[in-house]
Structure formats: structure tokens, C-alpha cells
Amino acid sequence: MTPEEKKLLEAKAKVLKALAHPTRLWMVEKLADGEKCVCEFVDAVDADFSTISKHLSVLKQAGIVVDDKRGKQVFYTLKVPCVMNFMHCVEAVIKSQAETHAALVG
Amino acid sequence: MTPEEKKLLEAKAKVLKALAHPTRLWMVEKLADGEKCVCEFVDAVDADFSTISKHLSVLKQAGIVVDDKRGKQVFYTLKVPCVMNFMHCVEAVIKSQAETHAALVG
DNA sequence: TGGTTGTTTGGCAATATAACCAAATGTTCC
DNA sequence: GGAACATTTGGTTATATTGCCAAACAACCA
Numbered sequence: 001m002t003p004e005e006k007k008l009l010e011a012k013a014k015v016l017k018a019l020a021h022p023t024r025l026w027m028v029e030k031l032a033d034g035e036k037c038v039c040e041f042v043d044a045v046d047a048d049f050s051t052i053s054k055h056l057s058v059l060k061q062a063g064i065v066v067d068d069k070r071g072k073q074v075f076y077t078l079k080v081p082c083v084m085n086f087m088h089c090v091e092a093v094i095k096s097q098a099e100t101h102a103a104l105v106g
Numbered sequence: 107m108t109p110e111e112k113k114l115l116e117a118k119a120k121v122l123k124a125l126a127h128p129t130r131l132w133m134v135e136k137l138a139d140g141e142k143c144v145c146e147f148v149d150a151v152d153a154d155f156s157t158i159s160k161h162l163s164v165l166k167q168a169g170i171v172v173d174d175k176r177g178k179q180v181f182y183t184l185k186v187p188c189v190m191n192f193m194h195c196v197e198a199v200i201k202s203q204a205e206t207h208a209a210l211v212g
Numbered sequence: 213t214g215g216t217t218g219t220t221t222g223g224c225a226a227t228a229t230a231a232c233c234a235a236a237t238g239t240t241c242c
Numbered sequence: 243g244g245a246a247c248a249t250t251t252g253g254t255t256a257t258a259t260t261g262c263c264a265a266a267c268a269a270c271c272a
Contacts, residue, residue, distance in 0.1 A: 012197070013126050020122035050233080054231085063202055073239095074249060079202055090118045145218065162219095215271085217270080219266105220268095222263105226260085227261100230256085232254085235250105235251085238248085238250095
């Protein structure tokens with residue numbers, strides 16, 4: 001494996017890692033509907049606002065979202081909307097896994 | 107958020123988390139070409155075989171791969187091939203991020 | 213049976229992640 | 243300038259992940 005290939009793998013892993021958290025995934029799904037203010041997340045989730053902020057920061061650093069400060073508020077948007085496309089595949093994995101498990105149990 | 111929605115988010119996050127590691131991602135990419143023996147990974151990666159085995163176990167638990175023991179060897183296969191589809195999107199994220207970064211620098 | 217090979221499991225130390233609280237920052241309004 | 247609001251940052255603790263070593267297991271061969 002060349003250093004370039006290794007770097008690319010690490011970059012990809014970073015993006016996936018950013019998505020690999022229930023709260024962040026939920027945020028991304030919300031953002032698929034369009035721009036959202038940080039305050040909307042704070043209101044909707046039962047977590048400290050600093051926690052929300054840090055999660056958004058992870059998504060931003062991974063290049064998944066962009067932020068836009070307007071007045072006192074900060075708005076976040078999905079930078080690369082295709083992120084949502086692969087959720088269908090993730091769901092397929094889950095479904096397949098559930099079936100396997102059911103088969104083992106039953 | 108209902109408990110069901112929460113559970114689904116956690117399940118999705120688990121799948122993504124399983125993919126969110128350079129070595130595991132590399133394995134998945136190799137498996138996209140078809141079934142591979144554990145020994146092939148061991149030969150190709152500069153890591154202990156126990157490490158390789160544990161990574162494969164993570165992918166298996168997430169429902170991404172299935173294993174098949176034949177004789178002394180164990181073969182792994184991608185269970186849900188669509189996993190590869192979203193790599194294109196992940197690459198798009200990286201590219202977009204690189205451009206943003208370049209724009210900031212230049 | 214005993215040795216060899218291929219793979220998994222258990223245990224441990226190092227590192228990374230997550231969540232909370234408190235404090236700092238930046239923006240608006242007076 | 244100072245108060246109030248929205249968000250980020252720093253610090254700390256709890257928990258999870260990673261990777262190595264050693265040991266266990268399983269399958270084959272002599």
C-alpha cells in the first residue's frame with residue numbers, strides 16, 4: 001500500500017467516523033431537509049448545548065457540513081448531500097443483519 | 107424521538123462505525139473484488155494477525171461481511187455489496203473538503 | 213498421537229471519544 | 243459600555259477502541 005493510498009483510506013475513515021454516532025447521524029438526517037440553526041438541535045436533543053456544538057464541529061471538520069453565522073445564530077447545511085444516499089445501503093445492512101439474527105434464533 | 111427511531115439510529119451508527127477504520131475500509135475494498143481468505147489480509151498488512159482477526163470480527167458483527175470456514179482457512183465475503191456504492195460519495199466529501207481547504211490556503 | 217498451520221480469544225496498556233460543567237467569545241440591543 | 247443571548251472552547255472524568263502479546267482452538271498431516 002502506497003502512502004497516498006494509506007492517506008486516502010484515512011481520509012475516508014474520518015468521514016465515516018464523523019457519521020458514526022447516533023446524534024450526528026440524526027443531525028445529518030435533519031440537515032437533509034435543509035439548513036438548520038444550532039438552536040433547533042439544542043431544543044430537540046436532550047443534551048448539553050456544548051455537546052451539540054462539538055458534534056457539529058466534528059461534522060464540519062470532516063467536510064460534511066458547512067456553517068454560516070448570521071447575527072447571533074449559526075446555521076448549518078449539508079455540504080455534500082449525497083451523504084444521504086448511502087443511508088439506504090446502511091439500512092439494507094441492518095435489515096440483512098436482522099434477518100440473519102432471526103434465522104439463528106428461530 | 108421515539109425509542110424505535112433511537113434504536114435505528116444506533117444501528118446505523120454501528121454499521122458506519124464498523125467501516126470507520128482505515129484497515130477495515132481497506133479490507134472491505136478488497137472484499138469488493140470477491141471472497142478473501144484471512145491469510146491474504148495477514149500477508150498484505152503490517153499488523154498482527156490477531157489485529158486483523160479482530161477487525162474482521164467487527165465487520166462481521168456489524169453485518170457487513172460473512173465468514174465461511176473451509177479446512178484450516180476462513181474466507182470472508184461482503185454480505186451487502188452496496189456498501190461500496192457510497193464510497194463514491196465519501197470520496198466526493200473528501201474532494202470537496204480538499205477544495206475548501208485549498209481555497210482557504212490559496 | 214503429536215506437530216504444524218491458520219485463526220480466534222483473553223488480557224493489558226496506550227490512545228481516543230463522549231458528555232458534562234464552567235468559562236470565554238461574539239453579537240445584538242439598550 | 244454593559245446586559246442578554248447563541249455558540250464555542252477548555253477541562254475533567256468515564257468509557258470505548260486499538261494493537262500487541264500470549265494462549266487457546268480447530269483442522270490437517272506425519
